[in-house]
Amino acid sequence: MASGDVWILGIHMTKFGKHADKDTVDLAAEAAMGALRDGGASMKEMGVLAAGNLMAASAGIGQQLQKQIGQTGIPVYNVANACATGATALRVAYMAVKSGEADMGLAVGVEKLAGAGLLAGGARKQDAKTWTPRGRYGAVAPVDGRVGTETMPGVFAQIGMEYGHRYGGTSFELFARISEKNHAHSTLNPLAAYQKRFTVEEIMNDVMIAYPNTRPMCSANCDGAAAAVVVGDAKLKSLDPDQRRRAVKISASVLTTDPWEEACQVLPNVNTLTRNAARQAYEKASVGPEDLDLVELHDCFATAELVHYDNLMLCAEGGAVDLFQSGATWRDGSTPVNVSGGLQSKGHPIAATGIANIWEVATHLRGEAGDRQVQGARVGLAHVIGLGSACGVHILERAAA
């Protein structure tokens, strides 16, 4: 263990789905206590708590959680970074440990979203009685639906279509096949919100949301939480052999935002900040895309998964369609992607997602993934993107011994 490394000591995710009998704090507590138990640690040992709950970002989920599982007076960072909220929480705990301010830290992400409709947009307001210019565009009436779309399925549909325009080879069926893969993967994940396999025909004939994304090609709104305990090298060395054996090394923890580019004011560019994050992460971890045994990437829509093959450099530039068609990203392929089922079937409780994808990778690296275990997994990558935008990339490695 090189000095200064930070490790995941314990990690836990709740079942994703509908938890009608549990509130947000219940779910956060379940994940946090699960992560502490998994790591053989207690709240008294935590030097920092970072927590995120996007739908109630001003409610202070961190302190609410402390009231239920341990008020120890440690600093709490309540974080909000769209769909990258969970990864941001983990990175805050990571930075506190990395800097030496804390020996151990706890990161938690939680969301209650079951039954929620379209994210973003919101009901269109009635047009005013007189046309009065308002806001930074001087608009006299709501523009969503009049000047393009603000719905997430529509935005990410265009992102996938733009990739197709640039490099060719995409089609409605190709995007549906990506969704077919993730739904097939989910059948082996008991914590997924949905575990139903679909045929390509079923996916293409389902309800159209925003062409080419049909309903099963969109991330599933659901409830869920995930939490992780991180620990520094020095402290880890003092723990018992079993804790050390199951510890997973965070070889890289990177957060980026979108740099200015020509078209970014009209269609969010999710590509450059992901590519920047991936490049930094590979460099920090001294691994390359070819070393990855599995990848959990932000497939908020089937159209998004395709572009991130390229952004994470799992293929040569422009080669995402060929990569997918080679079968490489299926669970038995050379670079399995979203063996958890991904956001389309495992589900997407927003603030939990950026820790849940790390739980998935860590569970494979520990050899504890059961029926869906990627055999011999040693290195994995977890990616999330929150529009606005923020991108989190973590590279994890199995303990050496």
Added chain:
Amino acid sequence: MTNQVPLVDYLVLGDDPHLVANECTACAARYFDRRNACAACGGIEFTRARLATTGEVRAFTIVAFAAPGIPVPFVAALIDCDGTSVRANLINVTPDAEHVRLGMKVKLATYPLGADDAGVEAVGFGFEPLG
């Protein structure tokens, strides 16, 4: 002619409708909204730049499910107008994958949104197939 007002302030009406952008005088980055400073270079001076009224569809989606109150289906697109990217609906085209294609050439078109209580007509814009 009735009194008209554009849907957004970067749409210029009249005999020759077109879009304008706020262009950074230092680096030529273009913005449709009001900016406090240039996101690309930090410059604080902007001029109004006229955009080409024709372009090419670089990405599109056909929105079938939108927020309540928004008529569907409609085609939302990213249009490359001679190097400046524009967000707009594609109009005067059947909203299906047979009629809308990546790379199709389009031109700016305007349409009335209706009159308000004072009799002022709002005018929106979209892009329609060229020729």
